[in-house]
Amino acid sequence: MSHAGSESEDGMLSNNQIESPLGEEGNYGGSANGGVALKKGPWTSAEDAVLIEYVKKHGEGNWNAVQKHSGLFRCGKSCRLRWANHLRPNLKKGAFTQEEEQLIIQLHATMGNKWAQMAAHLPGRTDNEIKNYWNTRIKRRQRAGLPLYPPEVSLQAMQESQRCLNNDRIESEHKSQHDTLLSKNYGIPNIMFANLKANQSILPYVPELRDITASSLLMKGVSSSQYGSFMSPIMHRQKRLREETTLLSSFSGGMKNEFHLFDQFHDVNKAAQSFGLPFPFDPDYTTKNPEFFGENHGSHTLANGNFSASKPTAEAVKLELPSLQYSETDLGGRGPSCSPSPLIESVDTFIQSPPTGTVESVCPSPRNSGLLDALLHEAKTLSSAKNQLSEKEFKFIHYYSCECTPISANESSLDESPSAETFTEANVKSEPVDQIWTADRENESSTWLDITFPDALLDSDWLEHDSACGKGQVIVNDAMGTLLGDDLGNEYKQMAAGASVSHGWGHSSCSWDSMPAVYQMYELP
Template sequence: MSQMTNEVDNNVHYDDQTGSQLNDDGNGVGVVLKKGPWTAAEDALLVNYVQKHGEGNWNVVQNYSGLSRCGKSCRLRWANHLRPNLKKGAFTAEEERMIAELHAKMGNKWARMAAHLPGRTDNEIKNYWNTRMKRRRRAGLPLYPPEVLLQAFQERKHGQGTGEISDGDGGHRDFLKKNNYEIHDAIFDSLKENQGILPFLPDLPAISANSFLPNGLGSPPYCNLLPSTLPNHDHLQESTMSFIGSSELNSNRFYPFDHIKDNTSDKISESFGLYSPLDRGVSHGSICYSHSLSNGNSSTSKPTSEAVKSELPSLQIPETEFGSWGTSPPPPLNESLDVFIHSPQPPNALDSGSSSPLNSGLLDALLYQANTLGCSKNNSSDKSSNSSIATPGDRAECSALNMYETEWEDYADPLSPFGATSILNEHPVVSTNGNSWDEWELFQTFSDNNERLQSIDQVWTPKSENQSMSLLNFTLPDVLITSDWHELYSDHDSTNQAIMTEASDDISGQ
C-alpha cells in the first residue's frame, strides 16, 4: 500500500497538468486534492480500493488508496467510468428511444433514467440529452417524437406505469405531482382566465390541471411537444398570435408564466423548452407534433446497428441537423400554409415585441391547432389558390414554412429509432409497456393511415390530406379543448374519434 501511495503521489504530481489543485470541500483539512482529468494510475488505485473495500465511504478513499481526490470525485469516477458493466460507446437506437421515452415521463431525472438503461450512467444520459436538446431547439424541432408522447399519455391515462418505466416509483410520482402539476395549474389557470378572449376555446369549467395532468401531460416535457422555435420564428409567431387577436395578449395577460415574475421564470421556461434558441422570449413554435405523423415514410426504422453507430458519435449518425427523431415526417405544410395565409391579422396581434415569457409551447399548440383545424376545414378545397392570394407578408410566412418543410423532410430519416413509422409499424415500443393492446389499437390506427401513404411527396396530395389532418389531430393538447374540437373533427376518420373519445373520457373521468 505504501508503495502504491508513492506511485500515486508521483502520478498525481506528474500528471496534474491542469495544475488545478485545491483543498477539498471540508474533508481532509489542509490536504491538497487534485482536480481535473483522472489518470490511468489514479483509476487503477481507485479500482484497487473498491476491490478491497467495496463501494462507499468515499471520503476515506484518499486515506486508504493514497489518491489525492475528494470522495465526491472518487465516487463520480467510479460510477461513471470504472465500475464494471459500464456500457461504453454511442447509444444504440433502442437506448435513444428509451431515453426519449423516459424523459417524457420523468423529466430530468437522470439517475432514474439510468436505472432503466443498464450500463449507462446518469451523466452520460444527461450529456446526451442536453446535447440533443440544444441541437433540436436550435433547429426548432420538438424534443419528443409523437409516439413517445402518445405512449406517455396513454400510460398515464391508464393510471399505470409500465413495469419497466414507472415501476411504481413513488419518487417519480412525487416529482410529477410536485413539479409538473403546479406549472400546469398555471397554464390551466391562464387558459381558464383567458378563455373569454379566445373565441375558439370552449369553456374549461371542469378541466383543471390536476384533473387532467395526472395522465402525463403535466410533465414538463409535454411543454416541449412543440418545437420551441422555428427558423423564422417571427413569422410563425405572428401567425400563431394572429388569430388570438386580443389586446390582452399584448398586455401579457394571456401567458401562463406571467405570474412567475422572479428569476425562476426564465429557468422554468427554459427547462420546459419554452424559449427559442434564437430568441429567448419570442412566441412561436406552433407546428404541432402531429404533423409528423402524416409522413408516408414507411421505413420500418430498424434500430441502427451498433456497428454503424460505433463509427460515428451518437447523434451524428442517422439524424440530420433537423431530425434526431429522423422518421418523424414533415408536417402537412400546405394546410399549415393555408392557416397562416388565412389567419386574420389583428394589428396588435403581430406585436412581436411581446416576447418572453410568452413561449408556452403548449399554449401555442392549442392556438395553432385551433386555427389550423378551423381554417383547414374551410379551405381544404382551394389550397392551390392560396399562395396566389397571399400578401407579401404572407409570403414571408410561406417562406418560413417552406424552411420548416425542409426541416421536416429532413426529419424523415429512416434510420431513426423514433420514426413514426417505426413506432407505428413495429410492436416493440408499444409492447414494452403494460398497455400494449390499448396502445396498439391506437397505433394500429395510425399505422393503417401510414401505410396508405406511399411517399413523402404524396403527403401533400389531396388523397393524403385527410390522413394528414387526422394525424394532425392526434396532437395531445387537442384534448384540452375537446367538445368543440369534436365538431371540427367530425368529418375526419375514426382515428380522431378514437383519440378524442379517449381524451374526453379521460378528462371527464378524472
C-alpha cells in the first residue's frame, strides 16, 4: 500500500535502483537460486513492470521460470504473491465495504481462518487482505472484550449445522450423498452467492464459483481458527478448492463428526433464548433486520444517532491502477484528508456506540449487530429474562458453573483458576442475580463482564481471574471502562453481572472448545 516501501514509489527509486531497475542491489538476504541471490523486501515499480510483462507474455503459473525469462531477481513464490496480491487485474483496493465486512464475518463464522476460500467469495479481494483485516479486527474486539461474531451469526451457524445433522440422518437413508448436499444450506443464505456469481467474471484468480452453496462452505469451514472459530477443530488442513469434490463425496459420512459440537443442541430455540435472541429463532432474522451487523442502508447514520464521516461503500472501492503504487488519497486510510475507513468505522462502531435507551425484557435487540450497544442490550435482555430460566437451563448453567474445567491447564492461561468446588451450586443459587454486583464488589475495582462468547476468553490480555472473589468471573480491563465512561460503565457492570448468571457462560475459564460437554450436560434429565 502506500507505505509499501519508500523505495518503491513511482519515480522515487533510490539511486541504486535507478541504476538497476530490477533491484539487483537491493536486499539479497534471501535464498539463492542457482547461485544467484534473490532479492527480498518491497517490490519496486520496475520489478512490477517486469513481472506484468512476463505474465502478459507467458501467462500465470510457472513462477519459478520468471527469473529465467525476465531477469527478475525474485523467487517464484514472491512473484506469485506479488501478482496475486497486487498486480493481477480486477483487484479491488481500498477499505472493505460494509457489505464485505459482513460477508467476512459471516464467512469466518463458518470457515474459520480459510482466508483463501473467503477471498474466493469477495471479488477482487485477496486472502492477505482479509487475513489482515480479520486479525486487526480480532485484536480490537478482543481488547474491547466483545464477541467476534454477532450472536445471529453464531446461532445461525449452529442452527444450520443442527439442521444439516438432522437432514443428514434422515436423508442419507434415502438419497444419494450428492443429492443430499445439493438440498442443504448450511448457514449462509445462498442468495448471498447469487450476487457473487454475478461478479464471477471479475474473479480471474478464483476458481469458478460453480454451485457454491453455503453447505459446501460450511463443510469447508468447520475447522476452528486460532481465534476461536465457532467450529470445532476437526479439519486441520484445508485441502482448498480441489477438496470441494472430495469433501462433498465424503460429506455424509463425515457430518456427524464435523458437527459434534452441536449434536446435543437439539433445541435451537432454547439456544436462541440463551443467546438472548428472539425465539422461536427465526433463521431469516438477519435478512429481515437490515440493521444486522449495524448496517444502515441508505444512510450512514448510526443507530445511536452518531454520524460517520466515511461513506459506506462506493468510494471505499477503488480499482487498482496499473502502476499499483497507490497515492495516499486512494487508500482511504493514510491520507490526511481521509475519513475513517469503513473498516475502522465499523469496528469502532462496535466499541463506540453507546447503549440504546431503555431496554425491555426478552425481545429482539433493536440492533442485533454485535456492536457494543447491542451487546449491552443483550445483557439487559438476558438479565431481565433471568427469571424465565427453565429447569433445564438452570442445569445447563449449573453444570457449566460447577463442573466445566478447562480443556487443559496450558490452554487455560488461568493458572489461578478456581477449583471446581468453588463453583458451588450455592454460589449460583444463593446469590440472586441482581445482587451479584454490589458496592463492595465495585470497591474491589473489578468490573464484571459476561463473556457471551468464549472467543473472548482467548485473550489473556484482558482476561483475568479474580482469585479474591473465587467465583470465576471475568475481569474486564480498563479498556471497557474507558470506552464506556463512568456512568455507562457502571450501568454496563450491572447489566453484565446480571447477564453473566443468566447466560451461564461467564463463570468459568472454559474455552469455546469445551462447549460440547456443556451441551451434553444440557441434555441431562
